[in-house]
Amino acid sequence: MRTLSTRAPESADGTTGPRAPARRRRQVREKQWPAYVFLSPWMIGAGVLTLLPMAVSLYLSFTDYNLFDAPNWVGPRNYVELLFEDPRYWRSVGTTLLYVLVAVPLKLALALGAAMLLKNLNRGRAFYRSAFYAPSLLGASMSIALVWRALFNDGGTVPNLLDAVGIDTGGWVGNPHLAVFAVVLLTVWQFGAPMVIFLAGLQQISPELYEAAGIDGAGPWRRFVSITVPMLSPVVFFNLVLEIIQSFQVFTPAYAISGGKGGPADSTMFYTLYLYERGFTASHMGYAAAMAWLLLIAIGVITLILFRTSRSWVFYAGEEAR
Known part of the structure; x- marks a missing residue:
């Protein structure tokens, strides 16, 4: 008769006995510790410079804090005042939404158009790509915003040119x-960054698709709608999410063009500019912290909606039709 073996199972590294799993886990940890060592600067930075300040700001959003005295706990009063008692807050929300709805589509459309022109350009592509990208590096500076204010101010270059025609x-x-x-035009002028991303996406589309469509008699517009847009949809989605998040946080152009006041008649009182005014000009830091958390929640909700709706219009190569 066959007898069952009572010998303890042997592990992959030759160890046996009930302590083998614990020994294997210890060996895995010994192999992983160099990774944690290299990740530790980022982990410490994320904890000290991001997570801890976020926790402090969340606490301050429930307090009355003026930067000089100790915070005074007031509960949800800041949020109630923001949502139901502050008309300037809602004007800043409306101004910011108008800016996002106008600036983001225009910027992405211009970036995509420039990318398609550069894709078909044989000579000087590197030069034009650098020239178009330069405003993305310069446009966020205060000096460029001040120059832009002078261009559009009374007696500036732009009003004079329009008056001439x-x-x-x-x-x-x-x-x-x-x-x-x-402010919208200053943002649209900085189309270089999404343009470079669009250009990289266009170069990944197989020319055979356009050749096959041309043989079937498809014109330029049909090829753009049926090939370029679907194949480029992941890049469009990526740029759309980034630009929306950045647009909700616009500050420097609004501050420079309005002189830091959001005028005239609060027409340039963007959300972040009003947050700055309440926190650092009026010294209502708890109120400003509540505004910051509402902005974070709003951006998170909009981003979540974009990701959920992307399933119906973003096409990834090799993915089955949905």
């Missing part, structure tokens, strides 16, 4: 209906 707008900076669009 019979369009009398006056200075955009002092016009409540046009001031926000001066």
